[in-house]
Amino acid sequence: MTDSAPVRFGILGPALARAADGSALPIGGPRLRALFALLLAHAGQAVTVERLIDGVYGDQPPEGAVNALRSQIARLRAVLGDAVSSDPVGYRFGGDPDEVDVHRFERLARAGRTALGHGDGARAAAVLREALSLWRGPALADVRAAPFAGSLTVRLEELRVTALEDRIEADRQRGAVADLVPELRELVAAHPLRERLRAQLVSALAAAGRPAEALAAYADARRVLADELGADPSPALTAVYLDVLRGQPGDKPSGVQPAEKASGVPRTLPATVADFTGRGADLTAIRQALGAAAGGGRLAVPIVAIAGRAGMGKTTLAVHAAHGLADRFPDGQLFAGLHAGGPHPVDAAAILERFLRMLGVHGGDIPAGVDERAGLFRSLLADRRVLIVLDDVGDEQDVLPLLPGSTSCAVLVTSRRRLAGLAAATVVELGQFSPEHSLELLGRVVGGDRVGQEATFARTLAEQCGYLPLALRIAGARLALRPHWTVRQMAVRLVDEERRLDELVHGGMAIRASLSLNHDALSDPARRLFRLLAIPDAHVFSGWTAAALAGAPVDTAQEALDELVDAQLVQPILPGHGLLTQYRFHDLVRGFARQRLAADEPPVEAATALGRMLDAVLALTRAATGPQMAAEVLSDHSRTPAWSPPPMLVDAVTEDPPAWLEQERPSIVAAVHQASRADLSEVGHALAEAVHPFLSLRAYRDDAQAVLTAALDAARRVGDRRGEAVMLFTLRMDVPDVHDQEGALRDLARTEALFRQLGDRHGTSLSMRAQAFVAYRYGRTTTALQLFTSARPEGRDAEVAYILQIEAAIHLLHGEPAAALTSLAEALDIARTSQKPRVLAQVLYRTGQAHLAAGDHESAAGPLRDALAVAGQIGDTSGEAHVLVEQARVELRRGNPEAAHALLEAARERAAGAHDRLAEGQVLTAVAELDRTRAADSLRQAADRFRSVGSLVYEAQALVALAEAQRTSGDEAAADATRTRAAQLVDRMEPALAARLRERL
Template sequence: MQFRLLGALEVIADGHRIDPGGTRQQIVLATLLLNVGRVVSIDQLIEAVYDDPPVTARVQVQICISNLRKLFAAYGHPDAILTRTHGYVLQVDEQRIDARVFESHLSRARRARAGHDLDEAIRHYREALALWRGPALDGMRSRLVQLTANELNEHRIAVNEECVDLELELGRHHELIGELSRLVKAYPLRERLLGQLMLALYRCGRQVEALQVYRDARQMMVDELGIEPHERLQQLEYLILTSAEDLERPVQAAPRRPPDTAKPPAMVPAAIADFTGRDEQVALIREKLTAPPAGTARFAVPVVAIVGRAGIGKTTLAVHCAHEVAELFPDGQLFAGLHGGTPNPAGPAKVLERFLRVLGVPGHDIPDTLEERAEMYRTLLAERRVLVVLDDVSGEHQVLPLLPGSRQAAVIITSRTRLGGLPGAFHLGLDALDSARSVQLISQIAGEDRVQADPTSSASLAELCEGLPLALRIAGSRLAARPHWDIRQLVSRLEDEARRLDELKHGTMGIRANLSLIYDGLGEPARRLFRLLATLNSHILPTWAAAAALDQPVPVVQDLLDELADTHFIEAADSGLGVRTNYRFHDLVRVFAKERLAAEEPPAERAAALERMLHTQLVLTTRAQQHEFGFTELPLPRTGWRPPLSDDLIDQLVASPLEWFERERRVLVAGIHQAMQAGFAELCWRLTAMSTKFFEARAYLDDWRETHRLALEAARQAQDRLGQAMMLFKIGTLSVTEQRFSDARHALEEAAEIFADLRDDRGRAMADSRLAILDRLSGRFDDAAERFDRALTVFGGDDGSVSADSVYILFSKTKLYLDCGRPDESHHLLSEVLEFTRSSGDRRMRAQVMFRLGETHFSKQEFAAGEEAYAEALSAVREIGDRMGEAFILLGLGTARFQQGEPEVARDLLQQARELARTTRQHLVETQAVTVLGELALAGGDVAQAHSLLDQAARFFAEMELPLLEAQARVLLRQAYMTTGDHAAAEAEESRVQQLIEQIDPQPAQRIRERLAQAQQPGR
């Protein structure tokens, strides 16, 4: 049997073409033939056959294998396909596969060429090219197969170019013009083919036609790519134009002469004409190449390693710097691309062979071993000032044999990873271009007028390209090739994330192709982690999330994260160390990761990975709440899966809970969104519930509101009654915090009703405790006391004893005691609560208790003790970053200073409280501060200011339906009107106060009447 891949797939048996089966079977056979002798996994075969695998994909592939075995057996090869642990391996004679025969002829051709037998080399080249019948695996509808087929097609044209080079050397230009014309038509942008056709035409005396080939090609490159032909093609055009003698070649076969060693090698590619920015880096590289690094031996060779992610412009910078310092290295420049980011990097032995030839060593004198070649190379460079540029290095093993032996020479390296094993090397990390330089690069490629005409869109385009020079160059080239586009048009196309990588492609340049090379060079575990990290819709990627995604221990995952970080697929996002390290994707890389996720991971695997990450996030948030507040509101849901994190590691991660929350808040919010979108309703509302106290402690009210709205919707869609009740309770608590009291009462009453239906006494009690706060604020003290007592009965705290469940209710009740004029009872209860906060470690609750204790002391005229309690509370809230708590305490301090007769100090504290309350949207605290400032202005004789402030406060309290606080403000406002003699306005205020008194309980109503009576007395 013979197998033909260099064209449409054909199987030949006994001299006749046979049917290899249907489409799926042909794809499976082609995949096995392309990997002959190697194990092909069944997952790889499934990926080759299907873009969107059905549930029967594995069975269908196995049927194809069975049918192929029958086909092979029918022609005497029953054991051609062997089963292995993870897949199958095809074992046939490789010389029966035309693609392998092609490689054999190519190897013989190159050996003959190295031995200067050009006729023999050309014979083998032509025999290799004759095997082709069309594009490799033509018509094969498989993305995976076509990737390899495209490589074969590219290889074919490169071999054709090699062959033509030799035939031109032998003077066979007359025979080549027809073939070269066809090739140039098929590949109009391949400059090597263009140069060969121009040279053949010129040698045939057709100078005008040779020049026309160049002009047509140049016009196409300028129109479609916005770039000029390479310098080598421009030089050839000049030589043809001037009929240079250098273009003549002998017409008989002759051994090639070794390179002229008198002429220094100049292998560095042409400099980029529109090189932009990097001035500081260029100056630094020049300095490092010419001055020995501090702390290194004076005879050490200078080595600069330019490190950065794909597309950041490492090669461009290296080439630019090589030209910048060329005059310092008069003995030449050597350049080699080591393709470190690809599956097939260049070995140092092969690079040394090339360098030695360029340095004048005949092929037959080049040693066989790497060590001997390196020794010869160092000897040749010992007395020469040569610059060596090594591009795209993957590791030290590629570089070390290529380093010169003395500091007469210097080396520039580019790499995606830091090469820590190169002693004395200076590592220069390359970042993206800033906005101004990004726009400048676009301007130089697309045209300054277009950029200046729409600076806003130009800035947006730079941002979408992330300051990545490759992306910017592609965008600029697309604009240059399409003068009828405006910049906004390209921005709109790039804003569609699903198409962004498709849009960032022009000619041979492409972000996806660049990233694919790196991706293909990773090991499969790292590739899988890279894909699964894209499951999390967050720019922040914690180490624990990676462990959960793979369901692997953290040490295993950290090695894979390092592998991804080394390639700059991810990068550290903060200063966290070890297991606390967070990573992030760049936007373009994240788009690519999502593409690979959709293409390579089945939906069930994606969902399972997301569920593992969300469950781990819930475990961490629960433990963080336990550490910070001394209790957890909800137990973890029962599940058969446990996160791959030990208890010690979890404690280590959340050892500083508030810092942990600040670092991972965005991940938490994103997780709640995803849980809702993915239908994980219970995980969604539980995560949300466990986050509430953190949102409250740091005043992230927008996050609090948005996440709870989503979680409530998720619970309703899932008809999860407990989840609905919990979210309504938390939303009611938020509404109390934001002083939306009507909304709060509605949510809390609905939550209480659902808790009652579920016979959840604990939940009902917590809802009652929040409703009691609303009753107190409204002046309904009896209702508030009844609710507090009913709630405490549920938790066994009606006798004043304190537990984790009752502590908040008891604390809230102390404020009711103060409002009722019972400070001794408040003080007694606070002593019990304070003892509990000491044992629980809840720093925020302790600060609140100390604040309330300060209020209690001041109400008892114990000013020194009150000041001490306030000071401790203020220190505590500032330590934990509780800005809402700080606003409360500043209000209390300002009020106390006013009562102690220190108006200036009081005014300053109250202004601070007002401003801080405004920024944290504590409108009730803000307006209470305004009320006291109005009273302070009234006492100081600034009646106009007092009137303005007190009127503002009264209107707010009326809008919020808080009759007690409104009445207190209007008593003061009446006094201001009396002071100015406006008795009609004063009577109107008194009438309004009397109406408000009817809405509140008798006890607070009596206190309002007393204040009103005092205000009517002369001099008050």
């Protein structure tokens, strides 16, 4: 189809290079292939040296990376000749782009899409087939470990699947439809969330004269796409389905076009339902109340409160209305479910945290209190047009902290009660559907012809459903998934009073009858699993939870869970890796499941199932956090769990531990609270201890504090001394938030006493070390030195090295560099054999500090260089920041201010990236040494940073230096005020340190 030269170079498969005669050219090892692939991906464009180094080495380039790159370029040129050339900013692959498979593929794919848009299906199919033939396997197959490969592989795979979709559409245009079905089934299985592929499959089946299979394919799409997370069938996919119902397949393009790129604007509305029916007057009222919000001229934030009984369709109406108003609120739409109708409502603090993260606030910068969060939220929305949807609200107090301050925003609320206390709110009260709207909804769900053929029985069915939208949807879905049932059969089933409870007629509890129909049709294992799934407090659960609750093999549990999905009693909301798939109940279904649990499951069996589930959560959380976080584990591991996850599940979790922990965080946190409420202290405190490092790392401070406090309370209630000790220790070792010195020391003394009672030498030592560290931070350095010496265990393990380097830090504060170097020599000898790289990095860093304090900056350079390398290897960004500060001081002593400035900029970047305020303060103190003209401002900021993390010693040092800078600049009044503040801190310190600081005041 083209006159292009043969493809000689490629990355659509393993890296490919051919000579002009077609013979293969050897590229070399992994890094050389990665460099070659990166240049090919940008053929015809200059790639900077920095981009090439980042692409080949990532965040940890070796020393001399530029020289190494030059050497590799020379090796590539030896193989490829002039195809690789130099450029003022870097290097480029200068050959013909059409000789490179990826560039030819993109050109042909664009040409095919253009032909498709012009209705030339034959040419489009031929060109797209040629494009797809260029793929020799997975893109970048032999360089996928390269740092640049991940994002590029995702992009190329997206282009490949899009080209496949276009080629299928081109084949449909030219009439080759029936032959597409096998290929589409395979593609849908490989890409279950591609709605365009699913639409093409539905259309192809219908065009092939297989309408029943087409309807089943659409039903399968509805099951897979998550209703409440924005994954309902789209209007385009639904339109194809409706065409099938009307007997009009194949009349229009059968698919969803590729989505536009994300704009960064938060848009978290769930998808609206395709079969939305009625509520015209209510929609008009909502649009009139909120539609002009963006226009200004209002004195109050526009609010609409939708009220109505359970099952009336409040959420459906709110989401549908919000989508219709989206263009009026271009800065985003935020959605949150408060679950006031459930046993564990979500509070405003948690929702504000989620909203702030969506608006770009890092977890470490989110304030602790509700009022502070609400203030920040209002500030961020002050100049934006955002629609906020709050679903299932309990009362007015739930809403108030979540209201924006700007009248350019608007709020849409749903509640089971009339929220008369919301000032100036427009209230929309929902009643039941009319019989006409009920029949219309049934027709949209089941099919208009099917309802019309049995109109009498359809009216009876609507009446039996109480004209409630959710009940009608559930009954209609049962019919839609069973084409062999008649409407009469469903109506007859509801006549049976054993199947249809009185609440079906009386409104509020009407849905119970429909749920009973689904429930009664289940197998015994599925019914038992259904009620057991009501045990977890979390609103969302994963597939593995089913196996743990049932105490069954994972395959057996998955079969029962799939049966519940088919019965629409649970909804898959986040497809994952097998048992990692997540599910949820609708609140009403969850309530029904709890009733069945109370009625059908013996309390002893329910308690046993809870124990199995908690043990599963604990085992998987430990598996996920163990390899990633070097937490001190003080809980007892000797207890035999009631249920252990199979190796295949553990392997799935440890493929990407941070991702699994992020996904499961709400469930793990809920499990800690549930264990604590049930006084299951042993598993509760072990689970809190296991998840705490992750919560701290990701700045989920509220959750971290809450799980530790809940587990501590439970341990104290049941007299669990180990649980109390472990939780109290972990609470007080959240060092950056320690501001209560006396309380911290008191609690840590209590943990020491408890561990001594238990005969736990390791716990005792850690508690003493923790007390020493708190004393050290608050200037009680002599006491800290004594405690560290007492806490030092026998032997030569990493803990000894860690304590020795802290003792060295105290010697440096006391002005004793020689004593510090003596301790560090022993510490370094131990650390090098400890196999604890973080401790080795700390000892090397402290050794460099000690040499600097002794006036020997040349001896400091080596240990600091080694410390930076170790910190980089283990990804310790905060550690790198601290080391870079000391390296800057070395360069300053050498008389190299430019080099010092560059090092401090690198340190500032790393400290900011890690949200490490202590490191930020150290950077600012070093900046003050480098630039005396900015010293006062830098030191003022440094003191603020140190105060924010409760470091009295560093704050005092910064204030002493600030007073000196102010005095030097002639600002005696400011210097006097700063000296007064510094003296107040110094007076709280012990004599050895206080005396040194007073000398400078």
